[in-house]
Amino acid sequence: MSIRDVVLDRPDGVPVTSARGHRQILRQPLLRSALAFCLFEAAYYVAYRYGMSFGQASASPFWFPDSVLLCGLLLSRPGQWWVFIVGTMPIRLFSEGAREIPFWFLVTTFAIDSVRGLLTATALRRFLKNPIRVDTVQEFGIFCLWAVLVIPAASALAGAAARHALGHEFWSAWEQWFLGNALTHLVVTPAILYWVFGAPWKSSTPSPARWAEALLVAIGLLVTGYLAFDTSSGHTGFSEPRFYAPVPLLFWAAIRFGMAGASGAIALIASLAVEAALEGRGPFTGQSRADTALALQHFLLLRAAPLYLVAILSEQRGAVEKSLRESQDRTRLAATAAELGLWEWDIVQDQVWFTNSGRIDLGELAPLNFGGFIRLVHPDDRGAVGAALTRAMSGSGDFESKYRILLPNEESRWVVSIGRVEFDRLGRPVRLRGASRDITRGEQVEQQVQRQRDELAHLARVTALGELSGSLAHELRQPLAAILINARAAQRVLGGNGADLEEVRAILGDIVADDQRAAEIIERLQHLFRKGEVRRQPTDVNELVRQVIPFAQGELVRTAVDLETDLAAALPPVSGDDVQLQQVLLNLVANACHAMADGAASRRRLLVRTSPAAGAGVHVTVSDQGCGIPPEDLERIFQPFVTSRSDGMGLGLAVCRTIIRAHGGTLWAENNAAGGASFHFVLPGSDGS
Numbered sequence: 001m002s003i004r005d006v007v008l009d010r011p012d013g014v015p016v017t018s019a020r021g022h023r024q025i026l027r028q029p030l031l032r033s034a035l036a037f038c039l040f041e042a043a044y045y046v047a048y049r050y051g052m053s054f055g056q057a058s059a060s061p062f063w064f065p066d067s068v069l070l071c072g073l074l075l076s077r078p079g080q081w082w083v084f085i086v087g088t089m090p091i092r093l094f095s096e097g098a099r100e101i102p103f104w105f106l107v108t109t110f111a112i113d114s115v116r117g118l119l120t121a122t123a124l125r126r127f128l129k130n131p132i133r134v135d136t137v138q139e140f141g142i143f144c145l146w147a148v149l150v151i152p153a154a155s156a157l158a159g160a161a162a163r164h165a166l167g168h169e170f171w172s173a174w175e176q177w178f179l180g181n182a183l184t185h186l187v188v189t190p191a192i193l194y195w196v197f198g199a200p201w202k203s204s205t206p207s208p209a210r211w212a213e214a215l216l217v218a219i220g221l222l223v224t225g226y227l228a229f230d231t232s233s234g235h236t237g238f239s240e241p242r243f244y245a246p247v248p249l250l251f252w253a254a255i256r257f258g259m260a261g262a263s264g265a266i267a268l269i270a271s272l273a274v275e276a277a278l279e280g281r282g283p284f285t286g287q288s289r290a291d292t293a294l295a296l297q298h299f300l301l302l303r304a305a306p307l308y309l310v311a312i313l314s315e316q317r318g319a320v321e322k323s324l325r326e327s328q329d330r331t332r333l334a335a336t337a338a339e340l341g342l343w344e345w346d347i348v349q350d351q352v353w354f355t356n357s358g359r360i361d362l363g364e365l366a367p368l369n370f371g372g373f374i375r376l377v378h379p380d381d382r383g384a385v386g387a388a389l390t391r392a393m394s395g396s397g398d399f400e401s402k403y404r405i406l407l408p409n410e411e412s413r414w415v416v417s418i419g420r421v422e423f424d425r426l427g428r429p430v431r432l433r434g435a436s437r438d439i440t441r442g443e444q445v446e447q448q449v450q451r452q453r454d455e456l457a458h459l460a461r462v463t464a465l466g467e468l469s470g471s472l473a474h475e476l477r478q479p480l481a482a483i484l485i486n487a488r489a490a491q492r493v494l495g496g497n498g499a500d501l502e503e504v505r506a507i508l509g510d511i512v513a514d515d516q517r518a519a520e521i522i523e524r525l526q527h528l529f530r531k532g533e534v535r536r537q538p539t540d541v542n543e544l545v546r547q548v549i550p551f552a553q554g555e556l557v558r559t560a561v562d563l564e565t566d567l568a569a570a571l572p573p574v575s576g577d578d579v580q581l582q583q584v585l586l587n588l589v590a591n592a593c594h595a596m597a598d599g600a601a602s603r604r605r606l607l608v609r610t611s612p613a614a615g616a617g618v619h620v621t622v623s624d625q626g627c628g629i630p631p632e633d634l635e636r637i638f639q640p641f642v643t644s645r646s647d648g649m650g651l652g653l654a655v656c657r658t659i660i661r662a663h664g665g666t667l668w669a670e671n672n673a674a675g676g677a678s679f680h681f682v683l684p685g686s687d688g689s
Contacts, residue, residue, distance in 0.1 A: 040084065044068045045091050053278060061277070061293040061300075062270070063180045066113060067188035070147070073121035074131045075197065081121070085114045108162045116155040116181065120147050132193045134259065135319075140312050144305070147189070152181035179297040186304040187270045190263035198260070214257065220249045221268050229276035229283070243283065243299075250303065254311035258318070262311035266304050273299065341436040343417075345370065347393075347429050354436075378404035378412055393429040397421035402439070414440045450662070483514045538573035538686045539581065541610055541618045547578075548585045552593070559593040560601060566609040572616050575686040580659045584667075587652045588622040588679050595626030595677065603675070616685035617665075625676040634669050656681075 047064035065088070072084045092098065092110040123146035124131040134140045160174035206214070224245040246269055253261035277284045277292045284292045343354035352368040377385055381403035392399035399419040404412040419434020490507045493500060545565060556563055574581075589606065596604045603625040613619040629637065638657045660667040660681045667681040 037083065037087065040068070040072045041087055041091070044072075044088055045095065048091050048095060060180050061274070061296040062184045062188060063113075064184060064188055066117065066181055066184045067192055069113070069117040070120055070185070070189060071132075071192050071197070073117055074124065074193075078122075078125075081118060085118070088114070102166075105162055105166065109159065112155050112158045112162070116151055120151050120185075123147075123151065132197060134190075134308075134312060136316060137309065137312055140308060144186075147185040148182045152178050152185075156181065176293060179294070179301070183297050183301055183304070186308070187266055187300055190259065190308070191267035194260045194263045195267075214261075217249055217253050217256075217261070217265070218268070221246055221253070221265055222272075224249060225269050225272040229272050230281060247303070250307050251310060254307050255314045257311075258315040259308065259311045262307045266300070266307055269303070270300055341415075341438075343419075343434055343436060345373075345432040347431060376405055378406055380404075389432075392419070392421050392432070397423065397429075399432060399434060413438055480514075480518060483511050483518075486511045486514070536575050536577060539576045539578050540573060541571055541581075541620060541683070542567045544578060544581050544585060545608055545610065545620075548582050548589065551582075551586055552589045555590055555593050556606075559597045559604065561593050561596055561604045561606050563589075563606045563608065566607065568609075568611045571610060571612060571618050573686045574618050574663070574683040576663045576683060581663070581683075584656045584659055584681065585620070585622070587656055591652065591679075592622055592624035592626065595624050599626055613682045617682050618685075619680065619682050621678055621680050623672060623676065623678040625672075625674075628671045628675060629669060629677045631671070634671070637669065638667070 044065055047068045051060045051062065051064045053060075069084060069088060073081050076084065089110060092113075093103070093106050098106055121131075124143065127142045127146070128134070128139055134143050156174045156178035159177040160168075160170050163173040163177070164170045224242075228243045228245060250262070250265050250269065253265035257264075273296055277296050280292070284295065341355050343352065345352045350369045352370060352373045354368075374382055374385065385401050385403050388399055388401035397420055399421065400417070402414065402416045405415050406412055415436050416439050417434055417436040419432050421429045422431040422433070424430050486507045490504055490511075493504055493507070545567060549563065549565075552563070555561075585608075589608070592606050596606070605625050607621070607623045609621045609623070611619045611621075638653050657667045660683070663683055665681055665683040667679070669677055669679050671677050
């Protein structure tokens with residue numbers, strides 16, 4: 001900043017302060033405080049003169065100084081309050097309005113008003129989040145409780161006692177004093193707070209239409225107020241319809257412009273009414289000052305309180321609607337960023353509303369019913385979606401389903417949807433809200449991974465079968481050798497004289513049986529060597545164990561291992577691919593045989609056990625009596641290419657865990673207390689539990 005920004009040179013060489021320099025000076029805290037105090041003093045002086053205009057020792061319908069003092073206290077720090085109290089003393093004791101009033105009365109009323117202001121400011125600061133605004137009905141109730149009822153009623157006792165000493169009737173004086181103090185905080189205080197310190201145009205710039213509407217309301221209030229208070233000189237009270245003409249405009253201001261509109265409107269009507277009361281016009285014609293003040297108080301009191309309630313409720317509704325719109329906008333933005341589609345099904349009206357998700361663009365569709373929505377679902381997936389909806393509406397209310405959506409261009413996209421059902425008081429489903437996400441890309445990646453996993457599993461299966469080739473050769477050698485022996489025996493029988501046809505038939509039956517046995521072995525080999533898509537179906541785990549034992553028979557004989565089975569009866573079926581599950585069992589049995597190959601003959605015992613698991617699942621255990629697993633390797637052995645065998649690839653257990661996890665189960669190992677190790681895996685039931 002240059003010196004020229006602060007000081008300008010006059011032609012005569014005398015420096016003058018620039019406009020920017022003035023602003024900088026006014027920003028100084030001390031000067032700003034002094035200016036604010038001077039404005040407070042001027043406002044309090046005008047309010048005091050206006051409040052005393054009804055009479056010197058009589059009660060005013062509004063005690064305006066209360067509003068100015070309270071606003072000054074609320075807008076300053078408590079440590080500065082004494083300055084405002086002391087600053088009002090000269091005005092109360094020595095102004096023109098204080099002439100011919102006993103000095104003791106002036107001192108007494110000054111003390112009463114000061115204490116009332118301090119108590120009111122303290123209570124509002126204590127119980128309101130923002131003491132210069134009321135944003136809720138609860139806050140308006142707190143404001144009225146302390147500023148309009150409790151503190152004015154209590155202070156009115158002292159004021160009535162002082163006026164009683166001047167010859168006034170006590171309870172009449174109390175009523176006038178109380179209503180004057182209460183009404184000023186209903187009419188004047190909100191107008192000062194909202195139009196002086198919280199002007200509506202400070203927070204936002206109203207549109208031209210908004211300005212025009214506000215101007216129309218103001219003109220309407222002026223016209224109806226003039227008709228109500230300035231067009232008749234005869235006393236008629238407030239029973240004529242013309243006195244209710246401003247009421248619709250008052251509510252218009254409250255509903256459309258909130259507390260700012262309500263406080264401004266009631267202040268405008270109050271100013272017209274007070275002017276008519278001071279001049280004795282309209283409904284105040286021919287009344288005494290006391291009766292005029294009382295009539296004015298009742299008239300405005302019955303209009304101010306309901307009007308503020310309407311204004312606050314209107315503002316609350318507007319705030320809720322704004323918050324809801326902002327929340328919806330944020331939700332839509334978050335949903336768009338996360339490629340989520342939002343949807344809602346009005347079950348009672350059978351109307352479905354949704355937004356597009358990811359690459360799923362269904363275009364501009366008319367509101368759908370449930371039938372229209374279900375036609376967008378792939379035919380193969382409609383049953384699963386319907387079953388998930390039935391479970392949600394008849395159970396806990398949680399909905400989750402994965403399905404395909406058919407797009408207008410006949411392309412299908414995978415979608416996962418989750419939602420929550422809303423129920424009425426009778427427990428009937430009335431609405432389902434949720435979100436959907438396009439998971440087509442993930443499904444494609446996952447399918448490429450179920451394929452890579454299958455390739456790896458097939459490779460491991462072929463490797464395992466290669467290791468068991470001796471056992472498989474033994475399995476095939478037996479039926480083939482039997483066929484050969486029986487065929488030669490049949491030749492000898494047929495080559496002799498008087499062939500025994502019955503004996504030949506028996507030999508041919510043995511040949512057929514051995515051939516079928518060999519065919520079954522070859523079929524099982526083809527089954528295990530099969531390379532194709534994983535097929536999930538209900539599977540009997542006990543039958544899988546029985547099918548695996550013949551494949552492992554040669555390895556069991558080679559390593560001199562005794563195999564025992566303990567198969568639980570009535571096990572629930574599991575949903576799985578029997579080839580891959582056979583591969584897991586075969587690998588675990590083969591590993592157990594290798595672990596016991598160098599052990600004592602008496603400890604070469606292998607146990608395969610099946611048992612029910614929690615949640616309708618099946619628990620399978622393969623337990624050996626070998627050397628066990630080092631504790632630090634209990635988890636490491638399931639990593640790829642980790643093996644303790646010199647001729648092993650280190651893929652067997654890694655593939656086994658991958659297969660079990662793909663089936664929704666878990667596989668782990670632990671050492672036995674008596675030696676050896678046990679491998680466990682748990683598979684969920686075929687119902688997915």
